[in-house]
Amino acid sequence: MQDNRFVIPFLAIISLILVGFVLKVAQGVVLPLILAWLLSYLLAPVVKFLVRKRVPTGMAVLVVLILLVGFLYLTGLFVYSRAMAFYAESARYADQLNQITTNLTDGISMPPWFSADAIDWQKGISSWLVSLPGSFVGFGGDLFLVTIFLVFMLLGKPYGKRKIQHAFDGERADKIISVTSSITGQISRYLSLKVAISAMTAFMVWVVLTIMKVDFPITWAVFTFLLNFIPTVGSIIATVPPVLIAVVQFYPDFWPATVVLALLLVIQQGMGNLVEPKLMGDSLNLSPVVILLSLLFWGWLWGIPGALLSVPIAAAIKIVCENIEALKPISVLMGTGKKFPKTA
Numbered sequence: 001m002q003d004n005r006f007v008i009p010f011l012a013i014i015s016l017i018l019v020g021f022v023l024k025v026a027q028g029v030v031l032p033l034i035l036a037w038l039l040s041y042l043l044a045p046v047v048k049f050l051v052r053k054r055v056p057t058g059m060a061v062l063v064v065l066i067l068l069v070g071f072l073y074l075t076g077l078f079v080y081s082r083a084m085a086f087y088a089e090s091a092r093y094a095d096q097l098n099q100i101t102t103n104l105t106d107g108i109s110m111p112p113w114f115s116a117d118a119i120d121w122q123k124g125i126s127s128w129l130v131s132l133p134g135s136f137v138g139f140g141g142d143l144f145l146v147t148i149f150l151v152f153m154l155l156g157k158p159y160g161k162r163k164i165q166h167a168f169d170g171e172r173a174d175k176i177i178s179v180t181s182s183i184t185g186q187i188s189r190y191l192s193l194k195v196a197i198s199a200m201t202a203f204m205v206w207v208v209l210t211i212m213k214v215d216f217p218i219t220w221a222v223f224t225f226l227l228n229f230i231p232t233v234g235s236i237i238a239t240v241p242p243v244l245i246a247v248v249q250f251y252p253d254f255w256p257a258t259v260v261l262a263l264l265l266v267i268q269q270g271m272g273n274l275v276e277p278k279l280m281g282d283s284l285n286l287s288p289v290v291i292l293l294s295l296l297f298w299g300w301l302w303g304i305p306g307a308l309l310s311v312p313i314a315a316a317i318k319i320v321c322e323n324i325e326a327l328k329p330i331s332v333l334m335g336t337g338k339k340f341p342k343t344a
Helices: 004-025 027-052 057-088 090-105 121-167 170-211 217-227 233-250 255-280 288-323 325-334
Strands: none
Touching (some): 004 288, 027 170, 057 090, 057 217, 170 217, 170 255, 233 255
């Protein structure tokens, strides 16, 4: 019996490795399923609202899906058009980059193999654009799976409470309904606020870049919106491209790029450290260690999509643990701990 102290942790480690292996191998199915699950918390309130207005459930789900697919289609067209516009300007950017590289290395002893003119910036951009149609095909396949999963999730949500009431008796059913309703409400609130805050951040970035006359302000605003789902790291990554574009665009004048950098940092820090904690409260704030581990794990597992979904997944897990009595210690350990009083 005493050996169980060593066997149980060993089995837990093996189980985690096996789960990670399954998630890695089944990425093509599991990733769309996770994305559909998160989207269902955003879209379910819209379906419920339409059902309350006496719209049949199937019709309400169909309307929501048409709006979602239309939005994603327009987003895809926007990304492609922006990529083409960027390619149209790539020759000018390539010349500027080569000029900057030449000026910076002028008078510096460089290796014999290094040549500023040998750096073909436009070729690199062209190779990325060639792979773009393939990325859209893969995105279309994933979107189809997400839509299928989402249909079944949304169709089943209005009947969840009824099924619980008929599956369990009296007080137990009420308790399960209370817990599931609390989990659903908190996850929906978290995702809705996160989307709203990301949109606000993107809008302010667009305003700053438009005022500063930086090229492609809408593109960098959308880029900011997506990366804002990754705390700290995402905001840093989102700040780099527009600043680099400003450097190349306004060279040899570095002041516009400096001003853009300062304003973008103010926006990111203000939204991340002041607005977001104020709106969400400390109960939904995750420990920096949890954010880092989640980012590393899901990023390693599923690449960029995993990195973007890492924090929403971690927040959803924390909310679930918070509402289940036996798992509350896990929720506490995943949080920042700022709301607890200091002990001697």
